[in-house]
Amino acid sequence: MTTTERPADSDDLRSPAGNPLGFGRMLRKEDARFLRGHGRYVDDVVLPGMLHGAILRSPYAHARILSVDTTAADAHPGVKAVITGKTLEGLNLAWMPTLSGDVTAVLATDKVRFQGQEVAFVIADDEYTARDALELVDVEYEPLPAVVDARHALDPDAPVIRDDLDGRTDNHIYDWEAGDAEACEAAFARADVVVAEDMIYPRVHPAPMETCGSVAYMDKVTGKLTVWTTTQAPHAHRTVYALVAGLPEHKIQIISPDIGGGFGNKVGIYPGYVLSIVGSIVTGAPVKWMEDRSENLMSTSFARDYHMHGEIAATKDGKILALRVNVLADHGAFNGVAQPTKFPAGFFHVFTGSYDYPAAHCKVTAVYTNKALGGVAYACSFRITEAVYLVERMVDCLAFELKMDPAELRMKNLLRPEQFPYTSPTGWVYDSGDYPRALAEAMRIAGYDELRKEQAERRAAAARPGADPSAPLMGIGLSFFTEAVGAGPRKHMDILGLGMADGCELRLHPTGKAQLRLSVQTQGQGHETTFAQIVSHVIGIPPEDIEVLHGDTDNTPFGLGTYGSRSTPVSGAAAAVAAQRVKEKARIVAAAALECSVEDLEWEHGRWYVRGDPESAKTMAELAMAAHSALELPEGVEGHLDASVVYDPPNLTYPFGAYICVVDVDPQTGAVKVRRFIAVDDCGPRINPMIVEGQVHGGLADGVGMALMEVIAFDSDGNNLGGSFMDYLLPTSMECPSWELGMTVTPSPHHPIGVKGVGESATVGSPAAVVNAVLDALGLRHADMPFTPAMTWRAMQGRPMRPDLAIE
Amino acid sequence: MRISVRVNGDEASGDVEPRLLLVHYLRQTLGLTGTHWGCDTSNCGACTVLLDGVPVKSCTVLAVMADGHAVTTVEGLATSDGLDPVQEGFMQEHGLQCGFCTPGMMLTARALLDRDPDPDEATIREAISGNLCRCTGYENIVRAIRWAAGHPAAEVAKEASL
Numbered sequence A: 001m002t003t004t005e006r007p008a009d010s011d012d013l014r015s016p017a018g019n020p021l022g023f024g025r026m027l028r029k030e031d032a033r034f035l036r037g038h039g040r041y042v043d044d045v046v047l048p049g050m051l052h053g054a055i056l057r058s059p060y061a062h063a064r065i066l067s068v069d070t071t072a073a074d075a076h077p078g079v080k081a082v083i084t085g086k087t088l089e090g091l092n093l094a095w096m097p098t099l100s101g102d103v104t105a106v107l108a109t110d111k112v113r114f115q116g117q118e119v120a121f122v123i124a125d126d127e128y129t130a131r132d133a134l135e136l137v138d139v140e141y142e143p144l145p146a147v148v149d150a151r152h153a154l155d156p157d158a159p160v161i162r163d164d165l166d167g168r169t170d171n172h173i174y175d176w177e178a179g180d181a182e183a184c185e186a187a188f189a190r191a192d193v194v195v196a197e198d199m200i201y202p203r204v205h206p207a208p209m210e211t212c213g214s215v216a217y218m219d220k221v222t223g224k225l226t227v228w229t230t231t232q233a234p235h236a237h238r239t240v241y242a243l244v245a246g247l248p249e250h251k252i253q254i255i256s257p258d259i260g261g262g263f264g265n266k267v268g269i270y271p272g273y274v275l276s277i278v279g280s281i282v283t284g285a286p287v288k289w290m291e292d293r294s295e296n297l298m299s300t301s302f303a304r305d306y307h308m309h310g311e312i313a314a315t316k317d318g319k320i321l322a323l324r325v326n327v328l329a330d331h332g333a334f335n336g337v338a339q340p341t342k343f344p345a346g347f348f349h350v351f352t353g354s355y356d357y358p359a360a361h362c363k364v365t366a367v368y369t370n371k372a373l374g375g376v377a378y379a380c381s382f383r384i385t386e387a388v389y390l391v392e393r394m395v396d397c398l399a400f401e402l403k404m405d406p407a408e409l410r411m412k413n414l415l416r417p418e419q420f421p422y423t424s425p426t427g428w429v430y431d432s433g434d435y436p437r438a439l440a441e442a443m444r445i446a447g448y449d450e451l452r453k454e455q456a457e458r459r460a461a462a463a464r465p466g467a468d469p470s471a472p473l474m475g476i477g478l479s480f481f482t483e484a485v486g487a488g489p490r491k492h493m494d495i496l497g498l499g500m501a502d503g504c505e506l507r508l509h510p511t512g513k514a515q516l517r518l519s520v521q522t523q524g525q526g527h528e529t530t531f532a533q534i535v536s537h538v539i540g541i542p543p544e545d546i547e548v549l550h551g552d553t554d555n556t557p558f559g560l561g562t563y564g565s566r567s568t569p570v571s572g573a574a575a576a577v578a579a580q581r582v583k584e585k586a587r588i589v590a591a592a593a594l595e596c597s598v599e600d601l602e603w604e605h606g607r608w609y610v611r612g613d614p615e616s617a618k619t620m621a622e623l624a625m626a627a628h629s630a631l632e633l634p635e636g637v638e639g640h641l642d643a644s645v646v647y648d649p650p651n652l653t654y655p656f657g658a659y660i661c662v663v664d665v666d667p668q669t670g671a672v673k674v675r676r677f678i679a680v681d682d683c684g685p686r687i688n689p690m691i692v693e694g695q696v697h698g699g700l701a702d703g704v705g706m707a708l709m710e711v712i713a714f715d716s717d718g719n720n721l722g723g724s725f726m727d728y729l730l731p732t733s734m735e736c737p738s739w740e741l742g743m744t745v746t747p748s749p750h751h752p753i754g755v756k757g758v759g760e761s762a763t764v765g766s767p768a769a770v771v772n773a774v775l776d777a778l779g780l781r782h783a784d785m786p787f788t789p790a791m792t793w794r795a796m797q798g799r800p801m802r803p804d805l806a807i808e
Numbered sequence B: 001m002r003i004s005v006r007v008n009g010d011e012a013s014g015d016v017e018p019r020l021l022l023v024h025y026l027r028q029t030l031g032l033t034g035t036h037w038g039c040d041t042s043n044c045g046a047c048t049v050l051l052d053g054v055p056v057k058s059c060t061v062l063a064v065m066a067d068g069h070a071v072t073t074v075e076g077l078a079t080s081d082g083l084d085p086v087q088e089g090f091m092q093e094h095g096l097q098c099g100f101c102t103p104g105m106m107l108t109a110r111a112l113l114d115r116d117p118d119p120d121e122a123t124i125r126e127a128i129s130g131n132l133c134r135c136t137g138y139e140n141i142v143r144a145i146r147w148a149a150g151h152p153a154a155e156v157a158k159e160a161s162l
Ligand code: FES
Pocket: B036, B037, B038, B039, B040, B041, B042, B043, B044, B045, B046, B047, B048, B057, B058, B059, B060
C-alpha cells in the first residue's frame, strides 16, 4: 500500500457524524481549536496580577562563582524579587534530585558547570523588564578549565567537575554492561571476518516548536499550588514536587494544557519550573517563566552524545556471529537522564537489532563533562535510536567489507517469523514480527533492483573519460529497526520508584455519552481522537460521543505519562480494558432489563441482544440510562456504567520497520539531497491510519535532520555552538522529500487490542538509512553524521571531521 | 508611542513601548494568543501574520511599524461563512499535530494562494520553507495546501453549512 491509497477502514460501520465506530481514518477532534488559534498553550495562560520571571545564565562552561550582587537589579523599577542560589540555600532548594539518582543545581551556588546554567532568577511586572534587569545582576566568576571532549574526561589531570559530591576525584559516573562477553570472545575467535568501527552519535536536541515554561500560583489562603507547565508527565511531576519541596501532594495541581511538541524535551523537571514555583511563594503572585530558544537549546534536555566502538563478527558468506560495542556516554555536568531506574544506559542493550545471532555484549562508561545535562530525549525510546544506528551501521560496514549487497546481507540475517517470541542475546523478549516481509515490501515499493541498476549505470558513466564532474553521486541506504516501547512492566521499570503503569477511568453518562480520563498527555499525537476510537471499537458508541480528558492531575488518574512511545501500548491498553469492563457490566444490566440470564446475551455492534431473538436488544446508550435508573440489579452489582483500570503491561511491544533512502550527493559542494525515502512500518493494527502516517512523517523528518543537519558542537572553552536556530538547523520543507509509506500488520500477542505504538519508530529507524545512503554514494565505509556540505566534503577528501567538537 | 492598527478588520489603538514586538503586541496587549513565538532569530515562522496581506514574521516587526496597517492573524482567517479553505485543508489532510506552527503555516499558505491559486508541490514547499514544523515532516502540510487550492472558499462554506 502506498500513501496515495487510503487504507480501508477496519470497521465499515459509521457513526451519525460519519466517523468509524472504532478503527479507521477519522479527522481529529482537537483540530477545531488549533485551526482557529484557540489552542491554549502554557504561554497563553494569563492570570490576574501575574508576574514574569527570567533566568540569568552562566556565560562560562566551568567557573567558580565568587560573588553575586543583585543590588542594582533589585532597585530596577518593576522588579519584584531577585532570587539567587543563596536565597534557595536558605529554603534548602538550591539542589534537586535528578531522575537518575544524581543531584542538579536549581541555581548555581559554588560553581557553574556548563554554559547556560541557571545563576539567578529575576521576577518583574513584565518579561521585558525582567530581562532588562538580568543585565544588572553582577556575578563575579573565576573561570576554570573545562572538560569538553568526553574522550579526555577520565584523564588523570582532567579538572573534577563534581567537587560538590563528597569524595569525588574524577569525572566517572558509571560502568554498565549487558550480554555475554565470553560467548562473544568465542564467536569472534571463530569468525572469518571481523569489522571494527568507531562512530559518534552526536549531541542533538528535540527542539519542539514550543519551548519549555510554566506558570505557578501558590494560593496562600488555601495552600494550593497550581502549575501550568510544559510536561509530558504531569502526575510524575506532581509527585516529584511533593517529594522535593515537601509540599503536600493533594494540594498540588499540575496542568499540562496544549503542548507544542514534546519529543522528550518535556519529561524532565527544569530549574525554571521550580523557580516559577519559588517565585510565586516569595511574591504571593502567579509567576510565569518561558524560556527563549537559546535557553531551550543550551540548557534543557539534549539527546544522544554516544561515542561508540562497534565490532561485528561474521562468516565469509555473511552470516553474523556476534556484535559487541563499547560506549563512552557523555552525560554533561549532572546525570539527569530520564529513564527507568534499573537501566542506566536506557534500552541501549537492545542493540542486537533485528538479526539472528547468538552472542552480543556491550559496555557503557558514562562521564561528566562541562555541558548541559540530559541524554534521553528526542523520540529515542530510551536510547534505542543509538542502538539501531550502531547495529545498522555495523551491518553496512560488514557488507562493505564483504562486498555484499546490504539488502541481501540483511535478508540473510533477519529473524524469521517462526522465531517469535524471540529472546535476544541480551535478554529482551520480542513479542511478534515478520521481518523479511517488511523488508521485501520496502524493496518492492522502492524498486530496489532498478535503483541499483541506475546506480551502476551512473557510476559507469562517471568513470568514462570526459564524464561530467558535476554529475550527482547516487546512494542507496537501508535500515531495519526493532523498537521496544510501552514501558513497564512495573516490576522491572520505574522512574524515581514510581512503577511504569498507567491509570484510566471510563464513565458513561446516563444518556450514553462518555468521558475517558487518561494519565498520559498528548503533545500533538491526537489522543483526543485515537483514545475515543479505542473505546468506540470496544463498546460501539460513536467516537464523537467520547470526551478524552488528560493533562490535569486533579481530573485524571495517576500514571507515568507520554514518552518512549508508551501511550498507546500502556494507556491504550488501559482504555481498552476499561471499555471491556464497561461492556461486561452493561451485559449484567441488559440481563436485568431484558429479564434473561447474562449467558443468553450476545454482543453485536454496540448492543447486547438475546440469542435467537435479535429484536430483544439494548444499545449501550439504553443500558447507560438503565444503569442509572431504578432498574433492579442483581445482588452486589452497583449502578452506573464506569470502570477504573490500572494497566501494568506484561511486556514491552516491539514495533519494527524497513526503511530505504535514496540520496544524490553533489560531488562539487558536498550537498546531499534526499531524493526518495521509503518507510514500511509495522506497529500492529492501526487505530487511525491517518494519524499513524503523520507520526511516521514527522519521525522521518527527524532522521533527515539528524543525518544531515542537526548537531550541538562545542569549542575548546565549552561554548555551545548550536544555541540558536541559525546554528542548530532543523529540516524544512525543502530538505524533506515526499515520504513513501507502506505497512505490514503484525499484532502484539499480549496487548488487548494488538497495537504496538508508533510515535518514535521513524525517528529511531531513519537516521541510519540516510547515513547509509550518503556513505554508499561516497563509497566510504564510515564517516560521522551530520552530513552537512562541509562534513561531507571533508569525508570525500579522506579527512573526516569529528562532529562534536569545533577543534581538530 | 500611540499606534492604531487594523487587526482582523477591527481597529485597535493604544500606547506602546517603541521596542514592543508586534508578536507581543498581538499576544499580550490584544490577547490574540493564536500567534505563536518559537525562536529568537527569525527562523521558525511560528509568529507569521499577514501585514497588508503579506506574510511577515511578527517577532521581527515592531508594533509601531504596524501603525496604520492591517494585520491578519489566525483568529481572522475564518469568516462568518465558515473556515477558510486553508483551515479546512489542514484538517482534511492532517496538516497539523501539536498545532504550534499551524497558525503561521496557514497564513503563509493563505498568502501563497492569494497570489498563486494553483501552486504545484515545489512552489508550495518553497513558500513554506521559512516556517518550521517539528511534527509533520511537511508532507501533509503540502497536501493540505493542495486541498485548499482545489476547494475554493465558496465551496467550503457551502459544505460547512450542510
Ligand atoms: S518567533 Fe521564530 S520567526 Fe518569529
